[in-house]
Amino acid sequence: MSTTTTDLENEIAGLTGTHGGHDDAHHGPQKGLLRWVKTTNHKDIGTLYLWFAFIMLLVGGAMAMVIRAELFQPGLQLVEPQFFNQMTTLHGLIMVFGAIMPAFVGLANWQIPLMIGAKDMALPRMNNWSFWILPFAGAMLLSTMFMKGGGPAFGWTFYAPLSTTFAPESTDFFIFAIHMLGFSSIMGAINVIATIMNMRAPGMKLMDMPLFVWTWLITAFLLIAAMPVLAGAVTMMLTDRNFGTSFFDAAGGGDPVLFQHIFWFFGHPEVYIMILPAFGVISQIIPTFARKPLFGYSSMVYATASIALLSFAVWAHHMFLTGMPVAGQMYFMYATIMISVPTGVKVFNWVTTMWRGSISFETPMLWAVAFVILFTIGGFSGLMLGIAPADIQYHDTYFVVAHFHYVLVTGALFSIIAAVFYWLPKWCGRMYNEKLSKIHFWWAVISVNVLFFPQHFLGLAGMPRRIPDYSLQFADFNMISSIGGFAFGASFLLLTYIIVDCIRNGEPVKEARVWESAKGLEWTVPTPAPYHTFDEPPEKALILSESSHIHHVSELAGATAK
């Protein structure tokens, strides 16, 4: 393989016979470690993203264990308060930017070209670059812990002036890491948009695309609109800290509340960046195991787009306590509550897809059903937080911690685990251990509720977040929560074993369609998915017959005729 050309260029060169006189377009991957450094293949890069995300999940999870161990009992037991603050800050940053977002980009890399009948991502070289920025940015972020003054300890929201005037020296490295992570995300989003808009199989219309592709297209636009705002915020932090500007310094005519506005103008869409692809994953899995077409496909697309648009109009519901006018509170409260309408449409459609279906509960379906139930709990507590007068009570308490962990752990993370179990046999050509996987599912799902559900009660009773010590009345629920946390953390050791065991020793799968009722172009390629797929673009009839939202043969015939 040439080291300076991409797979697609090789493909073109192979077709014209200009690549050293031989057609090497159908070779396999390069051998050795360099394969992973230089690869431009979407499957390789997807695998790299997923493993990186998994490692970061374990690192961020270890930090969560430190937090829960310290909170096991009242009083200071294990760590200094400053270190505790570093743990909460880095845990949040690593989970958001290092685990959840890269995992979804990994799924996008693997699945989008397979689902739209494309040979690869549109910009393979940029794809390689956007991945390889990540390990360096992640390492830089982690290295701040070992610097003079310690790592960032101002929370993942890095509000000024904590992150400017009163922050440790390592904050400049944190800023650089955020810049790099943002740059990587923007490049990934550009690639997703360029791929979906240009590389779809001829004849595949936008409304023929699987829901996972749709949700990722909308997510990519969210990334393009939100990440540069974050980059702007950290750039202003950088100049405030080092070049004498006063964007966020009241003493110089700036405004610290301005930082919160800018941060949440990025931060709220960021929440949807982490949950919209999860909606796509669940919309792929439920029809497969309910053995029914997805109910309300077009309403799902419009609901996703509505959620994305509304996400830019609700940011100040995170700031009800900053002293905004009542009219502002009313607007942001109603706008926030309005998001529950398209989200409700989605939950309704998933339930209706399952209604009277021939449901079987293989592991991916178990995770998908758990997602629907538990994400809805997170959504409801979000509604409670969106009500301005109630939020004055809940703000900065453990109720908020419980809410966003129900959304991001039992929502985003559960969907990623569901996706891995759903597509892993297609990726590696081996089946995971179903019995162990179900044990793991019940272990994780019970322990995660023991971990996060009591935090609602702690918050309602008034326990503030981001504290290493607390009053005695919070002791019992904290101990229960910590026990759940240790059990949930340990469940990931079993998950690691299940995945590694599947890849190395799993029973070989030969069927292209691993799940008998699965629909989608990815199930038409051999198992395991070959290194190069869709040399010939799929025909329109195949695209339509593999659609998970076409109900009847007559509808299929009508669509083909169009």
Add this chain to the structure above:
Amino acid sequence: MISKEEASQMSEQELLERQRQGARRTATIIGLIAFGIFMLTLFLNLKPS
């Protein structure tokens, strides 16, 4: 996106080249939009001294 009628008259090589040409154009436009949003964020927060 290329229609199936157009695609049927193209060779595999022409199809790929056409798709990648479109992809480069899309990427340039989206990249410029992202840079524009970054600059706008900074510009809107600058105050005349």
